[in-house]
Amino acid sequence: MAKGPTVKELLAQAGELGLSLGRLVLRLQAEELETTEQALRLKMLENLQVMRQAVVEGMTGTRRSMSGLVGGDAKLLEERRLAGKSLSGDVLARTAARALAVAEVNAGMGKIVAAPTAGSCGVLPGVLLTLAEETGARDELLLEALFAAAGIGMVIASQASISGAQGGCQAECGSAACMAAAAGVELAGGDPVQAAHAGAMALKTMLGLVCDPVAGLVEVPCVKRNAAAAANALLAVDMAMAGIKSNIPLDEVIWAMDQIGSAMPCSLKETAQGGLALTPTALQVREGFLGNRER
Amino acid sequence: MPVSAFDIIGPVMIGPSSSHTAGAVRLGLMARTILNQEPMEAIIHLHGSFAETYRGHGTNLALVAGLLGMGTDDERIPRALDLARERNMQVEFVTADLGDVHPNSAMLELKGREGLSVRVMGSSVGGGRILVTRIDDFPVELGGDYHTLIVVHQDQPGVVAQMTTLLAAAQVNIAQMRLSRQKKGAEALTILETDQPVEGAALDLIGRLRAVSRALAVKPMA
Numbered sequence: 001m002a003k004g005p006t007v008k009e010l011l012a013q014a015g016e017l018g019l020s021l022g023r024l025v026l027r028l029q030a031e032e033l034e035t036t037e038q039a040l041r042l043k044m045l046e047n048l049q050v051m052r053q054a055v056v057e058g059m060t061g062t063r064r065s066m067s068g069l070v071g072g073d074a075k076l077l078e079e080r081r082l083a084g085k086s087l088s089g090d091v092l093a094r095t096a097a098r099a100l101a102v103a104e105v106n107a108g109m110g111k112i113v114a115a116p117t118a119g120s121c122g123v124l125p126g127v128l129l130t131l132a133e134e135t136g137a138r139d140e141l142l143l144e145a146l147f148a149a150a151g152i153g154m155v156i157a158s159q160a161s162i163s164g165a166q167g168g169c170q171a172e173c174g175s176a177a178c179m180a181a182a183a184g185v186e187l188a189g190g191d192p193v194q195a196a197h198a199g200a201m202a203l204k205t206m207l208g209l210v211c212d213p214v215a216g217l218v219e220v221p222c223v224k225r226n227a228a229a230a231a232n233a234l235l236a237v238d239m240a241m242a243g244i245k246s247n248i249p250l251d252e253v254i255w256a257m258d259q260i261g262s263a264m265p266c267s268l269k270e271t272a273q274g275g276l277a278l279t280p281t282a283l284q285v286r287e288g289f290l291g292n293r294e295r
Numbered sequence: 296m297p298v299s300a301f302d303i304i305g306p307v308m309i310g311p312s313s314s315h316t317a318g319a320v321r322l323g324l325m326a327r328t329i330l331n332q333e334p335m336e337a338i339i340h341l342h343g344s345f346a347e348t349y350r351g352h353g354t355n356l357a358l359v360a361g362l363l364g365m366g367t368d369d370e371r372i373p374r375a376l377d378l379a380r381e382r383n384m385q386v387e388f389v390t391a392d393l394g395d396v397h398p399n400s401a402m403l404e405l406k407g408r409e410g411l412s413v414r415v416m417g418s419s420v421g422g423g424r425i426l427v428t429r430i431d432d433f434p435v436e437l438g439g440d441y442h443t444l445i446v447v448h449q450d451q452p453g454v455v456a457q458m459t460t461l462l463a464a465a466q467v468n469i470a471q472m473r474l475s476r477q478k479k480g481a482e483a484l485t486i487l488e489t490d491q492p493v494e495g496a497a498l499d500l501i502g503r504l505r506a507v508s509r510a511l512a513v514k515p516m517a
Binding site for chain 2: 111124162219270
């Protein structure tokens, strides 16, 4: 498979053309897919609408997962925020509650946008919908931010992996946090170089995270990791906008993630044979769940 | 394999798992497309991780949803087994060892309403993407990313040349091509992945070549 461009190459092109990361990715994709930027924007708008619907649905707190383990937590966090009690602050709580909401809809067989995967689908909506509100960004810019996120995701997919089975949770929630941080910088008015720093800082903190789902289900700890990854991305945006730089460039962080993913044992890559999945509580859940369903 | 922005932000899908749910829908849908009619009976062999965790991911629902013609974003997926019953589609799940294949694999043995039958084996290879690896006894590699022409024909000299000549005349460019056969001179299967759709006269003429018993055009999967 031909390897796609690196982040460094994308930044060079964006600099040369005087484009934001999102607008560059839009232009490259229009060429690659032989279509217009407008058609791509419209297609991305459909994704954005599904993300918004998933937030609304998740906040109702009515949907339960297949096993009954998750559901309703987004609503709890949102209620606390609305009551003005959130200690971590309004923006962070709103971001995390939305990430939980979308991840809960996913666990309950509802409709979501994989971003980059279903297991990590809450991170981008959580971060971007909230930052768009905070910065007053219109949908036009929000769509460009989603293309910026996609561009970073494409680099990760071609240079490393976005699959938990291949790279652990760092490849799913880590990639999502990286993409969300870079896209968040675009919404906040930062430049492509700052976006790459934000992506690098977000991904670095999630390196080594294993995929150890209880009973093999996309529920525990996946749903709450979406909230944590979103919070982490939000912080990376703030750091990058403050002028903080990542000492290791994003391409090299992605390389490191790939190395770590290869070194990670299979028991910690989505097989439910290690980590949280082997705790006594998890084993009990597994037995109960399978037992319930076998008639 | 092409990776586009919409492979990363997308697909829109019913959860919970891109590999165990969305990929499974696509595998079912591709099997139905290859059968080229509505399935009436399906025996679904689940391998590896599909066999172990299918209940929790709704993999069984997803495969049947695909057999019913649904896409990955169809909100009826959670009710697929009931819908199959309503349409008198008989579905049986068995766990199986399909050999040295991807952990997320299944083999679908289908009988259609108009008498055709086919066995389709494939894997969900991540992010909702699939790879069909076997059709009946023919090893294939079919991802559903391209316009695809599936041709069953006699293994004899000149058949490929005849097909590609017709494609060239129709201005169809071939991206990938693979021919496999049971044994020399017996039945063979050729899969052509193309940049343009094969339709109209070109498809018709290929289907009517003397050595060709069946030609099926498949659109790229959404």
